[in-house]
Amino acid sequence: MYGKKIKLRAIFLILFLISIILSVFLVLKSLEENVVYFISPSEIKKLPTINDKKIRVGGMVKNKSISIKLDSVNFIITDFKNEINVVYSGAVPNLFAEGKGVVAEGFLKDRNYLNAIKILAKHDENYMPPEVKEAIGD
Amino acid sequence: MLISQIGYYSLVLGLIFSILIIPVSIKNLNNDIKFDSRIFSISFLQFIFVLISFLSLIFSFIYSDFSNETVYNNSHTSKPLFYKISGTWGNHEGSLLLWLLVLTLFIFLFLIQSKNQPKKYKILTLLFQQIIIIGFFLFVIKTSNPFNYLFPIPAEGLGLNPILQDPALAIHPPILYLGYVGSSIIFSSSLAAILANYINQSWAKSIKFWILVSWIFLTFGIMLGSIWAYYELGWGGFWFWDPVENISLMPWLSLTALLHCILVLEKKFSLGSWTIILSISTFILSMSGTFLVRSGILNSVHTFANDPERGLFILFFLFSLIFLSLIIFFGFYKEKQIPNQKFFLFSKETSIVVNNWFIMYFLSVILIGTVYPIFLDILSNDKISVGPPFYNKLILPFLILFLFFMTIGPSLNWIRSDFKKIKNKLLIYFIFSFLICLLIFYNISSLNLISSILLLSAAYLFYFTIMDFFKNKFTNISQSISHLGFSLLVISILLNSIFSNEVSMNLKLGEKFKFQNGVILFESLKKRQGSNYESLIGTFRIKDNKNKITILNPEIRIYDQPETITSEADIKTTLYSDKFIVMNLVSKDEYFNVRYQIKSFMIWIWISGILIAIGGMSTFLRRSYEK
Numbered sequence A: 001m002y003g004k005k006i007k008l009r010a011i012f013l014i015l016f017l018i019s020i021i022l023s024v025f026l027v028l029k030s031l032e033e034n035v036v037y038f039i040s041p042s043e044i045k046k047l048p049t050i051n052d053k054k055i056r057v058g059g060m061v062k063n064k065s066i067s068i069k070l071d072s073v074n075f076i077i078t079d080f081k082n083e084i085n086v087v088y089s090g091a092v093p094n095l096f097a098e099g100k101g102v103v104a105e106g107f108l109k110d111r112n113y114l115n116a117i118k119i120l121a122k123h124d125e126n127y128m129p130p131e132v133k134e135a136i137g138d
Numbered sequence B: 001m002l003i004s005q006i007g008y009y010s011l012v013l014g015l016i017f018s019i020l021i022i023p024v025s026i027k028n029l030n031n032d033i034k035f036d037s038r039i040f041s042i043s044f045l046q047f048i049f050v051l052i053s054f055l056s057l058i059f060s061f062i063y064s065d066f067s068n069e070t071v072y073n074n075s076h077t078s079k080p081l082f083y084k085i086s087g088t089w090g091n092h093e094g095s096l097l098l099w100l101l102v103l104t105l106f107i108f109l110f111l112i113q114s115k116n117q118p119k120k121y122k123i124l125t126l127l128f129q130q131i132i133i134i135g136f137f138l139f140v141i142k143t144s145n146p147f148n149y150l151f152p153i154p155a156e157g158l159g160l161n162p163i164l165q166d167p168a169l170a171i172h173p174p175i176l177y178l179g180y181v182g183s184s185i186i187f188s189s190s191l192a193a194i195l196a197n198y199i200n201q202s203w204a205k206s207i208k209f210w211i212l213v214s215w216i217f218l219t220f221g222i223m224l225g226s227i228w229a230y231y232e233l234g235w236g237g238f239w240f241w242d243p244v245e246n247i248s249l250m251p252w253l254s255l256t257a258l259l260h261c262i263l264v265l266e267k268k269f270s271l272g273s274w275t276i277i278l279s280i281s282t283f284i285l286s287m288s289g290t291f292l293v294r295s296g297i298l299n300s301v302h303t304f305a306n307d308p309e310r311g312l313f314i315l316f317f318l319f320s321l322i323f324l325s326l327i328i329f330f331g332f333y334k335e336k337q338i339p340n341q342k343f344f345l346f347s348k349e350t351s352i353v354v355n356n357w358f359i360m361y362f363l364s365v366i367l368i369g370t371v372y373p374i375f376l377d378i379l380s381n382d383k384i385s386v387g388p389p390f391y392n393k394l395i396l397p398f399l400i401l402f403l404f405f406m407t408i409g410p411s412l413n414w415i416r417s418d419f420k421k422i423k424n425k426l427l428i429y430f431i432f433s434f435l436i437c438l439l440i441f442y443n444i445s446s447l448n449l450i451s452s453i454l455l456l457s458a459a460y461l462f463y464f465t466i467m468d469f470f471k472n473k474f475t476n477i478s479q480s481i482s483h484l485g486f487s488l489l490v491i492s493i494l495l496n497s498i499f500s501n502e503v504s505m506n507l508k509l510g511e512k513f514k515f516q517n518g519v520i521l522f523e524s525l526k527k528r529q530g531s532n533y534e535s536l537i538g539t540f541r542i543k544d545n546k547n548k549i550t551i552l553n554p555e556i557r558i559y560d561q562p563e564t565i566t567s568e569a570d571i572k573t574t575l576y577s578d579k580f581i582v583m584n585l586v587s588k589d590e591y592f593n594v595r596y597q598i599k600s601f602m603i604w605i606w607i608s609g610i611l612i613a614i615g616g617m618s619t620f621l622r623r624s625y626e627k
Helices: A004-032 A041-046 A132-138 B003-030 B037-062 B069-074 B081-089 B092-113 B119-143 B166-196 B201-232 B243-268 B271-294 B309-332 B349-379 B386-410 B419-443 B449-471 B476-501 B600-627
Strands: A035-039 A054-059 A075-077 A081-088 A101-110 A115-121 B383-386 B501-507 B514-515 B518-529 B532-546 B549-552 B554-560 B563-568 B570-573 B577-585 B592-601
Touching: A004 A035, A004 B349, A004 B501, A035 B563, A041 B518, A054 A081, A081 A101, A081 B069, A081 B081, A115 B243, A132 B271, A132 B449, A132 B549, B003 B119, B003 B577, B037 B069, B037 B081, B037 B092, B037 B119, B069 B092, B081 B092, B081 B166, B081 B514, B081 B577, B092 B119, B092 B166, B092 B577, B119 B166, B119 B309, B166 B243, B166 B271, B166 B309, B201 B243, B201 B563, B243 B349, B349 B383, B349 B386, B386 B419, B386 B449, B386 B476, B386 B554, B419 B449, B476 B600, B501 B518, B501 B563, B501 B577, B514 B577, B532 B577, B532 B592, B549 B570, B554 B570, B563 B577
Parallel strands: A035 A054, A081 A115
Antiparallel strands: A035 B383, A054 A075, A054 A101, A075 A081, A101 A115, B501 B592, B514 B518, B518 B532, B532 B549, B532 B554, B554 B563, B570 B577, B577 B592
16 A cells, blocks of 8 residues: 555656756747847847847837838837838827837847737836836847 | 824824734743633724724825825826725725735734634744735835825825726725735735644634635736736726736736635545745735836836836835745754545545646746746846737647646546546547537638637536536536636637637728728717816717628727826627727827727636636635535
């Protein structure tokens, strides 16, 4: 009876270890693939290659750069050193306006164009994403 | 002004009483007489003084007493009464006072509820709880005093973030806190049980009450937040895997694991140490959630102020509590060996252990996804975000297995089950659910492998639980309802993600937009004056392919205190789907950015959430039946 209990415990322990190793492996692998990096327009200019990974770009919406069409919104994100054109079709958050901070998520077409799939909302007038603050402050 | 004074001094009095409890209870602990009823009275007084303090803060908000800094920062005379009151906890200082209020209330209730428990265990729980309470007292008084005096007295306040002026969000924090703070009782009581050598069935029975209470509140709290995000944030989603959401989900998961594992302790007297670990980690997760959110490390609506001193205080407090619990756990915990304890592979115990493994896996995935970006930022200054694909990929495949175990587990017996006996039953139900799913798959072409298997396993659980429910009438009503709710939740989320679709466009007044499923006409725009905002109400006429017309009126609210624009979505809910429309201003242009979504089976997601919580509540009903 007692021997059986020990055996069961051993089985549990082995299963437990295997599952831990497996899950750590899975998590790390998945992190590597699914993480979205945040970069500023200046950093984009310095990128050695353009790949098809999703990125986030943050900065200010340049003054008089927003142009609206029926199915898309185009604008320029600037960090006051470099800028990038954004093409976006979708819903924009309420506080999206010229001269305000913005974060756009999407794919780079080349070093000057971003196809955005999401524009991130801000919650109030005073709030600025810390990434944007840093991108502009640098 | 006077009322702030009352509030402040009764807070200080509360602190004095809560310190007073300690010597009185230590004295009572060391002598042989019965439980000292003075402890009871002091703990009641402690609660009453915090209550007075909290009420005076509410009054300051109601009467817009701007000599109070908290009121000045977060209120405005033009705000409706309801939001003046809810503004009390819509800010850092007030919400901490609410924490404290619930803490003192719960320890008082604990003393009432644990009347028949051993004296030593009761007093030790009280002592541990007092450590937490005093910590919070000091935190509130030293770093976040809600009664700071302002001079000269400003004529008008700064106002509450309009996005928080919403009925669901007004009650979301108190309910969530009831859940979080409930976990502190579980924490203290398990540490006390270690020291009093009281980890046994009767402890499990008594602490189950608190586990259930916090679990139910946490479930409702998370759901309210999710409902709010759905209609207020304007994205039409209900879960974004945002760090702030994850932080509330983690204690919930850990609490859910605990809820299952305490059953094993109650019925079988095993898994004692695991129960303790879960109790400790649930509370630590709740506390670190508060730390991450309040310290400004995670930015969100929940971040009220970024004061490093506050962050440091919570961090220090948190580490002392972790340290304390580790010392007690490793230094004093004695595993009790029950002679002739039998443990078999096919038993309810095993299935609960498996359940706990899976929950721990989900928990660690979410923990890593939430914390990794923070560490990476500190270590390498790389800014990253971890989005839904990460979680979907890691959680969905295991959810399938989890659902299968969830189906099999409850039908196993305690100690030992004969697998052959239930094999036929399992198989028959499986074939039946498979056929039903086949019928569904036949009608949907755009289903990938993972979601089809997931749908199958959820349907299996759903069907099995229903059949089980009718067969063994009311024997396990709470488990059946909750499990049914969970399977329904998975099914509705899946169908929601498969069938939902959306279009977004920029329209001028009078313009039309043709899309795949119909035509949207921006018919008219009206202005209206609200109590503390001005609103633009649009009328949209949507004609779908079957020529059915839906009229929706989304709204844009322009608040001036503080100056903010919010969008109020208009949602038409039916049992099949929600029609969801939201419009935004774009850069003060004549164009309106419009997003129209058809969200399938949305209401079923909320229904399943409610079912899960009702399952928990039904335990109390059954308990009173038994009496």
